[in-house]
Amino acid sequence: xxxxxxxxxxxxxxxEVITLLSGLFFFLGSQFAGAAVCAGIVIFIRFHLHxxxxxxxxxxxxxxxxxxxxxxxxxxxxxxxxxxxxxxIRDVTVTLTFTNHAAFLNEDTMRVGQxxxxxxxxxxxxxxxxxxxxPVKAVKRGKxxxxxxxxxxxxxxxxxxxxxxxxxxxxxxxxxxxxxxxVKFSSYPPAVRPGDSMANFSLYEDLTMRAGTREYRAGDTxxxxxxxxxxxxxxxxTNIYEPVIEEKYMIILNVTYKHAKNIHFEKLIKQxxxxxxxxxxxxxxxxxxxxxxxKEAPNFYYIAPDNGISHxxxxxxxxxxxxxxxxxxxVNPMINQLSLMQAGVTDYIYIGDTTSSERLSSLSGxxxxxxxxxxxxxxxxxxxxxx
Numbered sequence: 001x002x003x004x005x006x007x008x009x010x011x012x013x014x015x016e017v018i019t020l021l022s023g024l025f026f027f028l029g030s031q032f033a034g035a036a037v038c039a040g041i042v043i044f045i046r047f048h049l050h051x052x053x054x055x056x057x058x059x060x061x062x063x064x065x066x067x068x069x070x071x072x073x074x075x076x077x078x079x080x081x082x083x084x085x086x087x088x089i090r091d092v093t094v095t096l097t098f099t100n101h102a103a104f105l106n107e108d109t110m111r112v113g114q115x116x117x118x119x120x121x122x123x124x125x126x127x128x129x130x131x132x133x134x135p136v137k138a139v140k141r142g143k144x145x146x147x148x149x150x151x152x153x154x155x156x157x158x159x160x161x162x163x164x165x166x167x168x169x170x171x172x173x174x175x176x177x178x179x180x181x182x183v184k185f186s187s188y189p190p191a192v193r194p195g196d197s198m199a200n201f202s203l204y205e206d207l208t209m210r211a212g213t214r215e216y217r218a219g220d221t222x223x224x225x226x227x228x229x230x231x232x233x234x235x236x237x238t239n240i241y242e243p244v245i246e247e248k249y250m251i252i253l254n255v256t257y258k259h260a261k262n263i264h265f266e267k268l269i270k271q272x273x274x275x276x277x278x279x280x281x282x283x284x285x286x287x288x289x290x291x292x293x294x295k296e297a298p299n300f301y302y303i304a305p306d307n308g309i310s311h312x313x314x315x316x317x318x319x320x321x322x323x324x325x326x327x328x329x330x331v332n333p334m335i336n337q338l339s340l341m342q343a344g345v346t347d348y349i350y351i352g353d354t355t356s357s358e359r360l361s362s363l364s365g366x367x368x369x370x371x372x373x374x375x376x377x378x379x380x381x382x383x384x385x386x387x
Contacts, residue, residue: 002166005165023042062082070144072141077136095118095149096119098118104116104134104136136174141177142176143173144173151164181274247347250349253290255328268352272319283307288303288318291328291330300334335360346366
């Protein structure tokens with residue numbers, strides 16, 4: 001797991017050979033005192049080379065793999081643990097490099113390109129376990145994680161050194177959610193058939209539109225059990241169906257302007273984050289789609305409408321990882337695919353440039369445009385069926 005680079009030792013090995021030959025000549029000449037001195041020097045060099053070869057090689061690097069979620073300006077601690085092997089190490093310089101989504105609290109932050117570095121000293125006895133805790137403060141959205149760990153181990157006898165670079169995967173991360181920018185939005189009931197009414201919760205389901213499966217619960221009928229899913233998972237699975245009169249919202253986030261990224265990239269993300277957190281506060285069902293290309297279907301970032309803590313976290317984490325370097329796609333093909341999906345969305349909230357969004361008219365629900373009037377959302381000018 002460690003890439004090791006040692007200081008040059010050719011001169012020491014040459015000195016060892018010369019000392020060994022000198023000791024041999026002294027011994028043959030019956031000068032036993034000189035031979036003893038040469039033998040002592042050879043033994044010292046052997047110990048030196050042996051320590052240089054093995055010191056730190058069995059050092060273990062331990063991370064806390066549990067992800068932590070933060071907001072901007074939140075404070076936390078980044079903790080790593082080192083477990084030493086059978087050779088003591090002294091005055092080791094540890095250099096940890098992180099992404100620049102946070103800053104160190106107790107010391108100046110050293111910036112290197114798009115990363116920040118922390119350096120410290122540590123000493124460890126054999127088989128000792130040492131925990132290093134670094135206070136940090138979140139400064140911008142994204143995944144704050146370690147990208148490199150380097151150790152500079154000076155020789156215990158005061159000559160030479162060893163550089164060790166960790167080559168394993170860094171799994172620990174802190175997910176920093178984006179800031180929010182207030183968007184004024186208040187939908188109103190659409191015109192529906194007599195007897196129908198939209199609601200945040202639905203007591204009725206369309207048994208012809210299966211939305212997925214969940215684990216079996218007491219009270220589920222035999223007709224709702226999905227036997228194919230049971231065969232795959234080994235646990236009873238119950239079918240979930242689409243609610244028929246539930247209000248569902250979908251955020252369409254367009255991060256492009258014509259063929260380039262929108263210069264208000266961060267502002268758009270903040271508005272989308274506000275809509276998601278507001279929907280969570282009001283227990284609304286909401287989804288998210290972004291015109292950033294992916295390899296899997298539907299070929300763009302897409303989270304189906306849902307509610308709950310885990311769903312809101314998933315949406316905010318998707319917003320937090322957006323980068324100016326992402327490969328995007330035109331927004332109209334994405335809107336075309338959305339119009340073909342049977343998601344039962346009642347309200348589409350469009351965030352982004354509207355000059356290239358002609359296909360909004362193909363969506364079956366109401367469409368709202370965010371950000372056109374000082375952070376407000378206004379209804380898009382379209383003719384809806386039944387109104």
